[in-house]
Structures are given as C-alpha cells and as structure tokens.
Amino acid sequence: MGRLLLPAITSIGLAMAHQFHFGHIDANWNSAAKTLELSVRLHADDLEQLLRQRHGRPLEIDRDPLAEKLACSYALETVGFDQARLRCLGMEVTTHQVTLYLEAPAAEPPQRGRFRSFSAEFPDQINTVQLLTDDRRTGPAIAFLQADQWKRLRP
Amino acid sequence: MRRAVLLASLAILASLAFGQSRKSPLDKFRQLEEILPTPNEYRTASGAPGHKYWQQRADYQIAVELDDVNQRILGSATIDYHNNSPDTLQYLWLQLDQNIWQKHSDTPLTETAPDLKRFPLPIARRLMDDPFDGGYTIGAVRDANGRELHKQINRTMMRVDLPSPLPSGQSFRFSLSWDYKINNSKRTSGRTGAEFFKKDGNWIYEIAQWFPRMAAYNDVTGWQHKQFLGTGEFTLEFGDYQVKITVPNDHIVASTGVLQNPQEVLSPAQHQRLEQARTATKPILIVTPAEAKAAEKAKPSGKKTWIFHAKNVRDFAFASSRKFIWDAQGHNVGGNPVMAMSFYPNEGNPLWERYSTQAIIHTLNIYSRYTFQYPYPIAISVNGPVGGMEYPMICFNGPRPLEDGTYSQRTKYALIGVVIHEVGHNYFPMIVNSDERQWTWLDEGINSFLQFLAEQEWEPNYPSRRGEPSTIVEYMLSPGHDPIMTNSESVVALGPNAYGKPATALNILRETILGRELFDFAFKEYSRRWMFKRPMPADFFRSMEDASGTDLDWFWRGWFYTNEHVDISLDMLTQYNIDTRNPEIEKPLSKKAKEEEPVTLSAQRNKPLRKRTDDHPELLDFYNKWDEFAPLPSEKKAFETYLKELEEDERKLLDPTMNFYALDLKNIGGVVMPVILDVEFNDGTREELRIPAEIWRRQSNSVTKLIPTRKEIRSITLDPHLETADADRSNNHWPRKPVKSKFQLFKDERDGKRNPMNEGKSDGTPPPSSNN
Ligand SMILES: [Zn+2]
Numbered sequence: 001m002g003r004l005l006l007p008a009i010t011s012i013g014l015a016m017a018h019q020f021h022f023g024h025i026d027a028n029w030n031s032a033a034k035t036l037e038l039s040v041r042l043h044a045d046d047l048e049q050l051l052r053q054r055h056g057r058p059l060e061i062d063r064d065p066l067a068e069k070l071a072c073s074y075a076l077e078t079v080g081f082d083q084a085r086l087r088c089l090g091m092e093v094t095t096h097q098v099t100l101y102l103e104a105p106a107a108e109p110p111q112r113g114r115f116r117s118f119s120a121e122f123p124d125q126i127n128t129v130q131l132l133t134d135d136r137r138t139g140p141a142i143a144f145l146q147a148d149q150w151k152r153l154r155p
Numbered sequence: 156m157r158r159a160v161l162l163a164s165l166a167i168l169a170s171l172a173f174g175q176s177r178k179s180p181l182d183k184f185r186q187l188e189e190i191l192p193t194p195n196e197y198r199t200a201s202g203a204p205g206h207k208y209w210q211q212r213a214d215y216q217i218a219v220e221l222d223d224v225n226q227r228i229l230g231s232a233t234i235d236y237h238n239n240s241p242d243t244l245q246y247l248w249l250q251l252d253q254n255i256w257q258k259h260s261d262t263p264l265t266e267t268a269p270d271l272k273r274f275p276l277p278i279a280r281r282l283m284d285d286p287f288d289g290g291y292t293i294g295a296v297r298d299a300n301g302r303e304l305h306k307q308i309n310r311t312m313m314r315v316d317l318p319s320p321l322p323s324g325q326s327f328r329f330s331l332s333w334d335y336k337i338n339n340s341k342r343t344s345g346r347t348g349a350e351f352f353k354k355d356g357n358w359i360y361e362i363a364q365w366f367p368r369m370a371a372y373n374d375v376t377g378w379q380h381k382q383f384l385g386t387g388e389f390t391l392e393f394g395d396y397q398v399k400i401t402v403p404n405d406h407i408v409a410s411t412g413v414l415q416n417p418q419e420v421l422s423p424a425q426h427q428r429l430e431q432a433r434t435a436t437k438p439i440l441i442v443t444p445a446e447a448k449a450a451e452k453a454k455p456s457g458k459k460t461w462i463f464h465a466k467n468v469r470d471f472a473f474a475s476s477r478k479f480i481w482d483a484q485g486h487n488v489g490g491n492p493v494m495a496m497s498f499y500p501n502e503g504n505p506l507w508e509r510y511s512t513q514a515i516i517h518t519l520n521i522y523s524r525y526t527f528q529y530p531y532p533i534a535i536s537v538n539g540p541v542g543g544m545e546y547p548m549i550c551f552n553g554p555r556p557l558e559d560g561t562y563s564q565r566t567k568y569a570l571i572g573v574v575i576h577e578v579g580h581n582y583f584p585m586i587v588n589s590d591e592r593q594w595t596w597l598d599e600g601i602n603s604f605l606q607f608l609a610e611q612e613w614e615p616n617y618p619s620r621r622g623e624p625s626t627i628v629e630y631m632l633s634p635g636h637d638p639i640m641t642n643s644e645s646v647v648a649l650g651p652n653a654y655g656k657p658a659t660a661l662n663i664l665r666e667t668i669l670g671r672e673l674f675d676f677a678f679k680e681y682s683r684r685w686m687f688k689r690p691m692p693a694d695f696f697r698s699m700e701d702a703s704g705t706d707l708d709w710f711w712r713g714w715f716y717t718n719e720h721v722d723i724s725l726d727m728l729t730q731y732n733i734d735t736r737n738p739e740i741e742k743p744l745s746k747k748a749k750e751e752e753p754v755t756l757s758a759q760r761n762k763p764l765r766k767r768t769d770d771h772p773e774l775l776d777f778y779n780k781w782d783e784f785a786p787l788p789s790e791k792k793a794f795e796t797y798l799k800e801l802e803e804d805e806r807k808l809l810d811p812t813m814n815f816y817a818l819d820l821k822n823i824g825g826v827v828m829p830v831i832l833d834v835e836f837n838d839g840t841r842e843e844l845r846i847p848a849e850i851w852r853r854q855s856n857s858v859t860k861l862i863p864t865r866k867e868i869r870s871i872t873l874d875p876h877l878e879t880a881d882a883d884r885s886n887n888h889w890p891r892k893p894v895k896s897k898f899q900l901f902k903d904e905r906d907g908k909r910n911p912m913n914e915g916k917s918d919g920t921p922p923p924s925s926n927n
Binding site for chain 1: 266386557558562563564565566568569618620629630632633634635636646647648649650651883885893894895896897898899901902905
C-alpha cells in the first residue's frame with residue numbers, strides 16, 4: 001500500500017491567461033568522462049510559483065539567495081535516470097526560463113527515466129527528454145505525460 | 156567536395172532545382188479545401204463575412220450587490236435577446252460558468268490522478284469531500300409579463316424554454332436572479348475571485364463570469380453549449396449593458412463601461428482629478444496611495460451604487476476594493492479618446508504606478524496600428540488575485556513586488572508583459588469575437604503574436620517569452636503533441652500549443668514567408684473584416700491568403716494541422732563545371748585531375764623497386780612517351796566544327812570559369828519551409844539566397860538545388876538568422892560544424908562570474924556597483 005504525502009501547497013490555478021506547462025531535458029551521456037549530463041529546462045513562472053507555495057513565502061527565483069538550492073532539490077525530486085546519483089551543479093535563470101544542470105557518474109547511457117516536474121500541478125503538462133551521446137542526438141525525444149512514471153528510454 | 160563535370164546541356168541549366176527520389180505519398184502542398192468548411196452565404200471563400208452573415212445580440216440590465224461580509228454575489232438581470240438568425244428558436248441556452256465550482260462538478264470529476272507521492276491541497280480537499288461550493292443558485296426565470304418559464308440546468312449550461320417559438324427577427328425579454336459564493340483565491344484560484352489581506356483585514360474582489368450569460372448561437376455550431384471544464388474560455392454575443400453595482404460605500408469600483416454617476420460615488424476632489432486626467436500627459440492619481448491606506452483602516456458607513464453603461468461588448472466584469480489606488484490618463488487613439496486607468500493596492504507599488512497605465516497606452520498604440528482603432532472609451536488594468544485575465548475594457552493582472560517594495564527583473568517584465576497581453580485581448584477575442592470554447596489559439600495565438608510586436612517596441616531587446624522561432628523548437632520536437640487545430644479542452648501543454656506555436660508561426664509568416672508589407676496588409680484586413688463579428692479558423696486562413704495573394708495552404712497544413720517540426724539538413728555539396736569541349740582547356744584539366752588522384756598503397760611501395768625497363772630501355776616505345784593529355788589536331792578540329800554550329804549567345808555559355816554547385820537538402824522534420832542560405836565564397840564574400848518553400852512542391856523530403864556562380868564556395872549555413880524554427884542546428888552547416896552544448900557552456904562558465912541579480916535586491920534602479 002502506498003502512502004500519500006500532503007505538502008502544504010495550494011493549487012497553481014485553473015487556466016489563466018498565461019500558460020506554459022512544458023519541460024525539457026537534454027540528457028547527454030559523455031562517453032569519455034563516463035558521466036550523465038542533464039540540462040533541465042522548466043518554465044520560470046511555473047517554478048517560481050511552485051516554490052512560493054511550497055515554502056510559504058513570495059520568493060523571486062532570479063534573486064532569492066535560496067532559490068537555486070530549492071530549485072535544485074525540486075529537480076532532483078522529480079527527475080531520475082536509472083540509479084544515477086544525480087547532483088545539481090547549479091541553475092541559470094532568464095526572464096522566462098530556468099535551466100538546472102545535473103550530473104551523475106554513469107558507466108553507460110541511461111535505460112530508464114522519470115521526468116515528473118509539474119505533473120502534479122498541471123494535468124496538461126508535457127515533459128520531454130532528448131537523449132544524446134557525446135552531444136549527438138541518438139533518436140527522437142521521449143514524451144512524459146501526467147500518468148507516465150518510470151519509462152524505458154530505448155526500444 | 157566531390158568534383159564532377161557537367162555537360163553543357165542547356166536543358167540542365169534551365170532546371171534550377173530537381174528532385175532526386177520518389178515523390179512522398181503525402182503532397183504537402185495539396186489544397187486545404189478538403190478540410191475547410193464549404194464556403195456559403197454567411198462565410199465567403201475569401202474569408203470575409205458573407206452577404207447574409209448574421210449574429211445574435213443580447214442586451215443586459217443588471218443589478219448586483221457585492222456582499223463584503225460573506226463574500227457573495229447577489230444579482231438580478233433583465234435580458235433582451237434578439238434573434239437575428241434565419242431560424243425559429245424553441246428555447247434559449249445560457250452559460251453558468253460559476254457551476255464549475257458546484258459540488259460534484261465535472262471539472263474535478265474528470266480530473267486525472269496527479270503524482271500520488273505529492274499532490275496539491277485543493278485536490279486533496281476535493282478527495283476528502285470538503286470542496287468549495289461556489290455554484291449558482293438560480294431563482295425563477297420570468298418573461299416580461301412575470302410568467303415563470305421552465306428552465307433546465309445541465310451542469311454549466313441552462314436551457315430556458317420559450318413560452319412560444321421565437322421567429323427570426325424577433326426579440327424576447329426575460330428576467331432572472333441568482334447568487335453565489337465568491338471563491339477565495341488563496342484556496343481556489345481561477346479567472347475570478349477574492350483576495351484577503353491578513354494585515355489589514357480587507358479584500359480585493361475581481362469579479363468575472365458572474366452572471367448567467369447568453370450562450371452563442373451561430374451558423375457554424377448552432378448553440379455553442381459545450382460544457383465549461385475550466386480551460387476553453389467563452390463564446391459570447393455582443394450587446395449593450397447597463398449595470399448597477401452596489402458595494403460598501405468606501406469601495407472603489409473598476410468596471411467594463413463608462414461610469415454614469417461619478418458625482419454620486421466619487422468625492423468632489425476625486426471627480427475633479429478624473430476630469431483633469433482626461434487631458435493629462437502622464438497618469439494622474441484619482442485615489443492616492445495615502446487615501447487608499449486611510450480607507451484600509453476605516454469602516455464603511457453604508458452602501459453605494461456605481462452605475463456603468465457599456466455599448467457593444469461581449470461580456471462585463473468588474474473589480475472592487477477599499478484598498479485601491481487609482482490612476483488615469485486620457486489618450487487619443489487615432490481620434491478616439493480613451494481613458495487608460497489602473498487600480499491597485501499599495502502592495503502593487505512601486506511597480507504599478509510606474510508601468511501599468513503606460514503599458515495600457517503602449518498596447519493601444521501598437522495593436523491599433525496592426526488592426527483597427529481601439530473603439531472603446533475605457534481601458535483598465537487591475538491588480539488583484541487573478542494572475543492574468545481579460546474582459547472587455549478591463550483586465551486583471553497579478554505581478555507585484557515583494558512586501559519590502561523591491562522587485563526582481565522577472566517580476567517587472569512579468570507585469571509589463573501581462574498588461575500588454577491582457578489589454579491586447581480587447582482586440583482578440585473581445586472585439587474580433589472568436590469562439591474560445593472551441594479554439595484557444597485563435598485569440599491566444601494571435602494575441603501572443605501582437606504582444607511580441609508590442610514588447611519589441613517597448614525597449615531595446617525586450618525579453619519576450621514568445622515570438623522568436625528558437626523558443627518553440629523543443630515543444631515542436633515533442634513526440635505526439637497536439638496540432639494547433641485541437642479543441643481547447645483537449646489540448647495538452649496549452650501554453651506552447653495555443654500561445655507559443657501560433658505566435659511563432661505568425662511571426663515567421665510575417666518575417667520570412669510573406670514579408671512585412673504583405674502580411675501587415677492581410678492581417679489588418681482580417682481584423683477589420685471580423686471586428687465585432689465571429690470568425691472561425693477557416694476565415695483567418697482564407698483572409699490571409701485572399702489579401703496577401705499567396706497560397707499558404709502548405710503553411711497552415713504544416714504548422715496548424717500537423718505536429719511535425721522543422722528540420723532541414725544540408726547533406727552534400729557537389730561541384731560541377733561546364734564541359735567546354737575545347738581540348739586546350741579540358742585536357743589540362745583532366746591531367747590535373749589525374750595528378751590529384753591519390754597514389755595507392757601498393758603503388759607507393761612499388762615505386763622504389765627497380766624496373767626491367769630501367770635496365771632495358773630498348774623496351775620503351777611510342778606509348779611510353781605519349782602524353783595522353785596533349786590535345787590532338789583532330790580534337791582541335793572537331794571543337795572548331797562544334798563552335799561553328801553554335802549561335803553567338805550559346806558560345807558564351809561555354810565558360811570554363813563557371814561553377815555549378817548541387818546542394819542536396821533533406822527535409823527531416825516534415826514541415827516544408829523556405830530554404831535560407833548564407834553562402835560564403837573563397838574570396839571572403841558572402842551572398843544570401845532565399846528560396847521559397849515551393850522548392851519542395853514536387854518532392855517534400857529531399858531536393859537538390861543548383862547554385863551557379865563564378866566564385867568557389869567555401870561554406871554554406873542554412874537558416875543563418877534563426878528565422879525558421881529549425882530544430883537541429885548541427886546539420887545546418889556545410890561543411891559540418893560542431894555545436895557546443897548548453898551543459899558544456901555552463902560548466903565552462905561556472906567558476907566565472909555570478910549572476911548580478913543574485914547579489915542583492917533591486918528596486919528597479921541599477922545595481923549598487925553602477926551607482927555613483
Ligand atoms: Zn491570453
């Protein structure tokens with residue numbers, strides 16, 4: 001039996017005039033360094049609102065001293081590849097987009113993945129993963145919809 | 156580079172592009188008639204309203220009271236419904252949008268399971284059977300004689316049965332009353348709601364979708380009574396509104412329409428400031444921050460009724476609070492005097508006093524230039540609980556500074572961007588009245604495109620979210636995503652689908668496909684044709700083609716009806732030269748070619764071996780000494796004969812300095828697009844080649860383009876200005892160039908500079924280091 005965890009956050013809202021609900025990861029396996037390098041792109045408004053509600057204060061993601069740490073921990077919570085022990089190298093914020101950089105040692109390219117950022121908040125969220133080896137795409141992107149949990153990344 | 160020889164055949168020179176492989180089974184240029192509705196007398200084949208175009212009309216007289224103690228709305232209305240259709244109606248349908256907050260409404264019932272490890276509180280509340288109950292209570296519906304009419308509520312829709320059929324051209328008057336509990340936006344957020352401020356105990360109300368509104372009846376859908384599930388917004392009829400809004404007498408009301416009784420609801424000073432604002436050159440405060448602060452601390456001594464009249468609007472919304480600061484500036488939009496006004500609490504400053512009204516005026520200027528003159532007398536932006544939502548003449552916008560009055564760069568641009576967007580919605584869909592329940596993109600996509608144009612004229616390098624082609628590439632690569640032509644309630648990833656992708660498509664149509672002049676004329680024509688009317692997607696597609704004189708079916712097909720993406724690959728460049736048949740030219744070239752052939756490994760190793768002919772030179776004969784590359788007299792003679800047969804202009808074509816490059820292009824993404832090439836030559840010069848998408852019309856998956864030039868090509872870059880949303884830049888260069896990943900760039904820079912925004916607070920002035 002699973003246990004449900006209820007965090008103290010409220011709805012991000014019904015539909016508003018500004019929508020995003022799309023996330024993307026470039027997941028590159030660096031064959032020389034034997035590392036998995038992730039660039040996780042999330043919409044800055046969505047992430048900022050989520051962190052505000054989770055932490056109960058109106059933080060601004062582009063200047064709050066804790067924003068990087070909180071954003072990293074959200075990424076680590078919602079993103080997974082095989083058993084890789086991901087660590088967060090940092091975050092870049094532009095006006096509309098947040099990119100989180102994650103890395104893990106990996107002897108081989110990943111076989112299974114999980115990308116559930118905002119799937120609890122938005123039923124219409126799509127997240128996609130683009131696998132690369134040494135910065136070359138190895139196939140089409142893989143989409144994660146709300147119901148998708150761990151997914152095979154390769155046929 | 157492969158080098159080959161091209162026969163001087165004039166036929167080949169005439170053919171500049173030719174296909175290589177079999178024609179793809181799907182013709183990307185086939186016409187859209189098989190998909191679009193057949194034109195008729197209501198909607199023409201050119202995309203304009205037909206000679207028998209009609210639309211219904213509904214005029215409303217409403218009295219509403221805002222109960223500030225219990226957060227309730229109590230209303231009553233008399234509606235005059237005008238049947239302009241050619242049909243006789245047996246019943247009327249009204250929309251009860253508020254019923255999505257009824258207990259057991261379809262909206263939560265049809266919600267799918269979230270991440271069960273961690274899910275938001277409102278969903279938990281619904282599951283624990285403590286939902287917010289904000290549905291309508293509807294009183295008796297009566298005709299003009301006071302006779303009660305039978306009504307049937309079907310979730311978010313209500314049918315009112317007419318006492319007798321309503322023939323074409325006739326009107327019907329009926330009345331009804333209602334009430335409902337206003338949602339607390341902290342617990343249940345939406346497009347409307349109330350926000351409570353703990354520290355002073357006051358509320359801001361933003362009230363929308365607050366009365367039973369006539370559903371649209373039209374020539375395409377009949378009654379548009381598709382249930383409201385929360386995403387597909389509204390389809391409404393135009394009409395005149397007379398609305399009496401009763402609120403506590405210390406409230407300030409912002410509303411659709413023109414205030415009819417300022418002398419009754421405003422203080423003499425406020426009234427005078429409002430008059431002064433009409434001709435002001437910057438925003439004038441009607442209610443000052445200090446006055447709003449004082450009102451927060453006082454208690455109301457009674458009620459006041461604010462009366463507003465609005466002509467020819469599709470909806471009506473208002474906001475009310477004792478916390479409101481109010482500023483206003485009169486602005487002349489092409490001869491139409493408009494009052495641009497902002498309402499916000501002290502919590503909104505210093506952002507709101509600086510940007511809101513300015514952004515309203517900027518929006519009216521830019522949007523009017525591309526569409527039609529703003530026809531209404533009022534344009535309002537309100538700060539309250541709603542993040543961003545539009546209604547006629549009024550919109551609600553969320554961004555605010557932090558409590559200490561400082562704000563980040565993101566918050567600043569969020570406010571300017573959302574005000575432009577929501578005020579911009581006056582044009583689409585408030586005036587160009589598209590059916591949002593069916594097609595979100597038809598207003599959001601067009602509005603996001605115009606928002607991009609307006610933002611780019613706000614300040615240099617304004618950081619727009621949508622419009623630039625590169626911003627949509629990752630979404631277009633996502634497998635199985637919805638085509639833009641997908642119903643509003645079914646779309647997954649509504650933002651990129653209905654806002655970002657169509658906005659990008661229109662920007663590309665304007666910059667790359669039609670050019671600004673043709674696009675702007677056609678877009679304006681569409682806007683004017685459908686001003687105060689109800690267009691459908693086909694009317695947009697047809698109008699743009701009709702007024703630009705361009706067949707764009709391939710473009711609508713690729714961008715709006717498929718989920719393919721753009722990825723054109725530069726596969727191979729082959730150089731060809733003319734065979735002049737002149738042995739004096741061709742033989743030395745052949746010799747050079749032979750000499751340039753690599754020496755095989757065996758030949759290299761055999762070279763030092765002593766040969767028998769070295770010891771026995773008598774074995775060498777004529778053939779050992781003959782230069783096979785020396786022109787023979789017979790060959791020279793043959794060339795002279797050939798030259799005599801040619802006309803003078805044909806002789807000129809035998810130019811040995813001419814190069815022909817065959818460029819192999821592959822369409823990997825599926826969407827056909829123009830091919831934009833930046834060609835760099837060995838002498839350092841460059842040339843841009845802009846080839847229309849029609850190059851793909853016979854072969855949509857691969858083509859070869861012939862480039863004749865006297866220069867030698869050093870390199871070619873496809874899509875050099877990033878204007879086509881090409882998804883894979885690694886195949887856009889010949890020869891191939893490595894593209895550094897974002898991850899690597901981040902790692903490279905990680906130990907370098909920190910982001911200056913993280914170093915301290917910003918109050919909108921430059922960071923301390925740049926202060927004197
Ligand atoms: Zn919008």
